[in-house]
Amino acid sequence: MKKSNNYALANCQIFTGDLTNGIIKNGVILINNRDNKGINYGIFGNIGEIDKIKIPKDHEIIDLSGKYIIPGLINAHAHLTGDGKPRNITKKDDKSLKRLLWIARRWIGRKIIKRMMRKNVKNALNAGITTIRSLGDPYYYDIETRDAIGVGNFVGPRLLVAGRSLCITGGHGWMMSYVIDSPWDARKAVRKNVAAGVDVIKLIATGGVMDSKKIGEAGRPQMTIEEISAACDEAHRAGLKVAAHAESTQGVKEALKGGVDTIEHGAELDRESIKLFKNNPNSLKGYSVLIPTLSAPLAICAWGEQELQMTSVQRENAFLLKDEMISGFKQALNENIKIGVGTDATVTFVTHYDFWKELLYMSEHGKIDPKFVIYLATKCNSEILDIETQTGTIENGKSADFIVFEENPLKDLNVLAFPFMVGIRGNLIERPKIKKIKKIEKLKKIKQF
Ligand SMILES: [Zn+2]
Incomplete structure (x- = not known):
């Protein structure tokens, strides 16, 4: 996908970060990317149940069936x-x-x-x-x-x-x-x-x-x-x-x-x-x-x-x-x-x-x-951190910062160790790669901590 493309994350379960809003079971999130001199300032557009949100034609649909999304x-x-x-x-x-x-x-x-x-x-x-x-x-x-x-x-x-x-x-x-x-x-x-x-x-x-x-x-x-x-x-x-x-x-x-x-x-x-x-x-x-x-x-x-x-x-x-x-x-x-x-x-x-x-x-x-x-x-x-108007929840108008998981982190926090996709200001990291520290990973094999 081109960096400045608009896209829609579809068919996923969404926790917006707001405790009062609850969870959107089968939802869609629109992401509007504005390219400014090569920098992506992507923001969230409409968010809601899939049958209630119209996905505009210029939004590339990313099917996330069975996946889970939380704020970055x-x-x-x-x-x-x-x-x-x-x-x-x-x-x-x-x-x-x-x-x-x-x-x-x-x-x-x-x-x-x-x-x-x-x-x-x-x-x-x-x-x-x-x-x-x-x-x-x-x-x-x-x-x-x-x-x-x-x-x-x-x-x-x-x-x-x-x-x-x-x-x-x-x-x-x-x-x-x-x-x-x-x-x-x-x-x-x-x-x-x-x-x-x-x-x-x-x-x-x-x-x-x-x-x-x-x-x-x-x-x-x-x-x-x-x-x-x-x-x-x-x-x-x-x-x-x-x-x-x-x-x-x-x-x-x-x-x-x-x-x-x-x-x-x-x-x-x-x-x-x-x-x-x-x-x-x-x-x-x-x-x-x-x-x-x-x-x-x-x-x-x-x-x-x-x-x-x-x-x-x-x-x-x-x-x-x-x-x-x-x-x-x-x-x-x-x-x-x-x-x-x-x-x-x-x-x-x-x-x-x-x-x-x-x-x-x-x-x-x-x-x-x-x-x-x-x-x-x-x-x-x-x-x-006084940045609640910019980030922290999945909300229309905020910076498109989010994580996609294959399993539900609300059920098991260990899931957080394996992000499936990461979004920062709309930039989509489709296959996140963590460069782990060998020395620590080696020790982790001896003892869980
Ligand atoms: Zn310190």
Whole structure:
């Protein structure tokens, strides 16, 4: 099919992503492709039962008898630089890491990183992820990658990027961050990111697993409330949301008090935090959201230090975090706190293409049905990312982002691992191909995780 052709997906079962709309049993979706200087901006046209929709003559009919369609998935927390492959980078000392950063800044480093990013986002797209929010990458190569897709250099998912995150001296994630040590430092770093054209601001409020050197370090409060508030105020002035890495009860509470819009990872929540999630006067929309990223600790906990190429301290911290994160997630469900779906792809063993596993984990640990988890990863995520007018549901006028399956993912989330077709802005990937990471796939044969 020619890229700019209009087409109709016919005879399929459709879940629009909207929980109130239910399911269209034998439906048709019209897709209107507008070619603009070689870039496809395909949008959904009419959608409904096949006997109620007239398929215009200029629409090529794609017969999808017995197939199932859902909206394209949104990964609300990933990083574009890494692919999840175990690397001994987690064991390197600061001096060697600084050397790596020096190379990353050079043209060759830039070339290598951008190529890696392109590969990762293409892989994600072929797995049905049509939008990725990347929360912190070195320099501004994420912006360059987003814009390369935007001008049509290659077909990729919609990217929302944070540029460089903000952390304190000696803090978690310093390799991809602006180091700030005062509220004014925080404001300046946010201003630099805004000027560079980011879509969201990422703060690192507490310690983390991947670069921890002591047991219990992941979750230790790092950024002060004053610094967090200054960053939030500055971001909100520019109309941008703030995502905060926070992995302890105290850290989550302080980040919420400072006014962050999304808590990434999370931990056991106290009463004050639960209240703040639902009513947070310092946030952009008046409430905050939890994005649990269960994949990150669960993937690490499934393996030994050898396979992970991580230290025993880092692995131990992942174990501590896993239980905290699961409790926080369950509390959020019980308390009706808004929840998003993200994986933290790049963390060891968390690939860009295994996003579906996060949905499986959420369904298992939260005891929620597949339909609701798919809703969280589509419509709900689009609202959290402020892109609900563009994507997140199969709805007339929205970007034609969708996935076709041979079996019903609403019955079994494992189906999500095998997309039959993927659509992004109307561009149809008729035979999606995922370039899997050999090292990880080989280990998967030994042990399911
Ligand atoms: Zn992350």
